[in-house]
Amino acid sequence: MSTPSSPSAPQDYPAARAALLDAPGPAGRPRRTALAGLTDDWLAGLLAAAGAPASGVALVAVGGYGRGELSPRSDLDVLLLHEGPITRELPERIWYPVWDAGAKLDHAVRTVAEARTVAAADLKAQLGLLDARHLAGDGALTAALRSAVLTDWRASAPARLPELRELGRERAERHGELSFLLEPDLKEARGGLRDLVALDAIAATWLADAPRDGLDAAAQRLADVRDALHLATGRATDRLGLQDQDQVAERLGVLDADTLLRQVYEAARTVAYASDVTWRAVDRILAARSGRGRRVGRLAIPFTGAGRGGGAVARGAVERRPLAEGVVEQDGEAVLAQGARPAADPVLPLRAAAAAAQNGLTVSYATVRRLAAECRPLPVPWPDEAREQLVTLLGAGEAAVPVWEALEAEGLVTRLLPDWERVRCRPQRNAVHRWTVDRHLVETAVRAAAMTRRVARPDLLLVAALLHDIGKGWPGDHSEAGEVIVRDLAARMGFPPEDVQTLAVLVRQHLTLVDTATRRDPDDPATVEAITKVIGTLPELELLHALTEADALATGPAAWSGWRASLVDGLVARVADRLAGAGSPVVEAAPTAEQERLAVEAARTGGPALALRAQALRTGGLRASSQGDDPGADPGADPGAEPMGVELNLAVPDRPGLLGTVAGVLALHRLTVRSASLRELDPVGAGPVLLLAWRVAAEFGELPEAARLRADLRRALDGSLDVARRLAERDAAAPRRKGIPTPPPLVAVAPAVASATATVLEVRAHDAPGLLHRIGRALDGAGVRVRTAHVSTLGAEAVDSFYLTDPAGRPLAAQRAGEVAAAVRAALG
Known part of the structure; x- marks a missing residue:
């Protein structure tokens, strides 16, 4: 790009600026740099024309302008720095021509000492001064300011960084997450340009630095979109409104507005993930400096298998707590044990993710990077453990979200689920939807995790929740496309044919209940008949009911209401009456x-x-x-x-x-x-x-x-x-850690039709060490016989059935059965 010559007079600047913005050639960073250079020359000329002395006065760019990349409608953040007295007319001779040229100016006149005082009292002012750049005048004065400001910033970092983090949280609450908004604020939303400024400020403390892979490209993408938005609207706006997206996409040479949003979302996620990683590092460093760190004299808990292979964590006096095979907790994160061998253990990414989520942790950045670099793809079909660990991860609810984001940032999700790439960062142009398609799927799984007590197969509910809209990445009806995709994915995951069929039905019919309940007469027998033609058993119905509610709750506030819930509940009750007795009995293997x-x-x-x-x-x-x-x-x-x-x-x-x-x-x-x-x-x-x-x-x-x-x-x-005493002693000696919130256990007596010869007690609970022992002791203490039991752990959920009789071998009376259920419920606390 040819840069217009520097204007010789103030009135030349607007024309030169307009020519630069309209000139053909590359936009993006080269144009922002050229615009900053043009403005530098203009302001330097204004300082000289104002009669500034040769020393003791400097014109300094701060904030965004100080970073040397000027967007078309950006403010000019300028500081007139001086030592000793200056006339009142000097700054006016600089500022008035800027205003006359129509430029927006944010200006100040200060000494170095005054600038430091303001920075100490105002964090935003201090952040702007971190980017101070000399424009004209006494360069030594600017250098003195930069040195003093950086020294002050590093000295005050332990106090100032928590304040900076709080500013980011407040912005996120006000403006939301850039990567999920249909009309995002490119600057203020979480993952936007302000967060990039914060990352640079953290790096300037020398305490921590952000992961840099992809970060510069993300920053450039957001800045390019902002430039195009300024030019398309002619305004200094940072909100990418729906009405402007087509014009912005056209200016950037992007296929369409949806493609533009996907690129913006991808960039924002890169920034947001880098921020999360960096702030966790800052927290650890500040905790260690304040004496709140977790360093101890030796390993807190010795564990086997830690001495083989290369370690992923630094050796030293750091507390490490085993979480799962090859995974330990260190400094509040899940990391690889020293003996872990990612290259020989393709299940390790899912095992580490599940262990982290179930313990309310995230997986460390270095660990995720190593897993992505060294782990081989899972065999097809998946090993049983891989499927179980995926279900365990999803069953952690809210705690699974940051773990999933960490896996996705390093490409591990699309490696596990290749079809995920088509829905990743895909916008949903519907005011009802809060999230992109991929995040909606994760949020649906989060909602479903709270409903696992309602179904006999929580694993199928969670996987169906994660995949129910996977067909939105393909043309046509997404439910039909999703059914085809899920049949393939479920088989790859190693589900048996009957479970593959159930998952396919759930994905194909995930809108059926709410559509039928709100559009058909629930009292018409034909309405119930229409449901029973596609849902043939009570277990399928309970799964579809829970999936319907989880999907609606994850969509947004407008998608679910008490009225809709009552309609769906009523329809489900009618269909359940029709299907009563249609379930297949459990066949005991010989x-x-x-x-x-x-x-x-x-x-x-x-x-x-x-x-x-x-x-x-x-x-x-x-x-x-x-x-x-x-x-x-x-x-x-x-x-x-x-x-x-x-x-x-x-x-x-x-x-x-x-x-x-x-x-x-x-x-x-x-x-x-x-x-x-x-x-x-x-x-x-x-x-x-x-x-x-x-x-x-x-x-x-x-x-x-x-x-x-x-x-x-x-x-x-x-x-x-x-056994009971030994377990109690071990539990008393073990360090207590607050686990993730889980739904309360469900202990219920099944209807009498479940068995003619015994009382069936159903227990659904979050799995925990010694769970079955506590249930067994409670049944023994209640004085009943366990004639038959069927125990399953699906992911992190225990789904158990106990066939009970009295000592004479007879089913329990109703009151007695209720007392036994209460005893078991009390044992599970």
């Missing part, structure tokens, strides 16, 4: 040969018989087995292999308290129960034998030694090991 052998052994000996089978739960394949009491096969062996789980089969002559006792032993060994079943067998006609089949995995670290696990099970069964 005992395996190993289980039958154990049952016979227990019946003949009158003692426990158990078998352990080590299983690579993350791949679904068996690694090794241990039959009976063979001490040679240790599921914790082979330290170089991938972490293992255990299938445990235990047969014991019927006795009270068995379920809680065995669950307590597993909890003592930090084994989490993924699924379990209990049933009665009478293999030799000598009396009932209880058969327990478990699938468990290590909470973190390696599995316990098989021989020790067997020994503790025997001791617990013969009464020589007080």
Whole structure:
């Protein structure tokens, strides 16, 4: 671009400026720099024409102008700096020609000392002076100002940075998040140009610096859009209004307004994520300086498996708490354990994300970067653990949002879900919608996380919530397109065919209930018939009901109301009456040969018989087995292999308290129960034998030694090991950490039709160490028999059913059943 020659007189500036803005050639940063240079020359000429002395006076650009990039309608932030007295006429000879030329001027006349005093009292003034740039006059005076201001800023950083952060929070509350607004403020909204100024100010303290990858490109994109907005409207506005977006897109050579918004949103997310990372670093540094840091003499909790491989965290006296296999908490973030091997563990990104969200943390920037760089893609179909960890992440509710944003910032989300790229940052030009398509999906999962007690399959609800609008990235009806996409995605995730079908139905029909309830006569039998043609079972109906509400709540305040909720609830009740009894009964799998052998052994000996089978739960394949009491096969062996789980089969002559006792032993060994079943067998006609089949995995670290696990099970069964006391002692000694808020447990007695021979108690709760032990102890204390049990952990949610009888083997009376339910509810607190 050719720059017009510097004007020789003040009146030449407007024409030269107009020629520059209208000239063909590259816009963006080159034009902003040229405009700043043109203005510099003009103001320097004004200072000389005003008769300023050769020393002791300087003209200084501050704020945005000081950064040397001037937008078409930006104010000119100028400071006349002096030492010693100056005449009143000197500044007037500079300011009046600027006003006469039609330029907006923000001006001040101060000494260095006065500028420092103002900065100490006014944070915004101090931020402007951090960008001070010499224009004309005494350069030594400007240099003295810059040196003094930077020195003051660094010295006052511990006090000033919290104030700066609070300013950012206030702006975010007033203007919202730039990356989700249909008419965003490019400067003031969260993720906008003001946040970039704050990041530069933090860097100037030398305490912390923002992650720079993509940040400069994001800053340039926002500035370019602002320039085009100024030129399109002819006004000094920062709000990208709907009526202006087509013109701005055309000026920038962008395909259309939607493409423009996506580019703006992507830039804003880069800035917002960099801000989050930087402010977390500032918090850690300031806490350490104030003595509130978390550094201790040694590791707070030793854990196994931490000595192999390269560590992702610095060695030193830093408190680290195990969260999951390969993941620890450090300085309020989830980081990789020193023995973690991302290249050999493709599930690690999801495991780290789930552990972070469930503990109310986020994943550290360095950890996410390393996971993105080193982890291989997940195999197809996904290992079981990957699916479980995704559900656990989504089930954390609000705590999942910053973790998801961290994964998305490094491209890990689109690596997991390739179709996500089509909805990422996609605007929704509908006043009802608060969010972009991708954030709406995450917000729907957040809402659904609060509804997991309402459904028997919380995992399907959460995944359907995350994917219900995935078809909006494709032409045509998004529900139809979404059904096709979800069938493929669910199969890739490793869901069995029946679950794939359920997810496809939920995505295809996610608008059916609200549309039907608000547009059809709910009392017309044809209305109910229309629903039952696409929703064939009560479990599907309860999932669709919860998804409908979560979707509407995540859309915005106008999408859901008490009136709409009552219409949908009424329709669901009518459909449920029609579908009553349509659900398929649970079919009990026949005992395996190993289980039958154990049952016979227990019946003949009158003692426990158990078998352990080590299983690579993350791949679904068996690694090794241990039959009976063979001490040679240790599921914790082979330290170089991938972490293992255990299938445990235990047969014991019927006795009270068995379920809680065995669950307590597993909890003592930090084994989490993924699924379990209990049933009665009478293999030799000598009396009932209880058969327990478990699938468990290590909470973190390696599995316990098989021989020790067997020994503790025997001791617990013969009464020589007080499991409850040991668990209480361990819990009392462990440091307490406030967990994420979760829905309260649901303990309910199922309708009598659920079983003709037993009372069915349903328990839905957030999974926690020792949960099944507490339930078992409560049932034992209530004096009831657990004839059959079906235990599932879906993500972080426990969905359990217990078939109970009285000591004589009869179903419980209604009042008695209510008392048992209350006892279990009290045990879960």
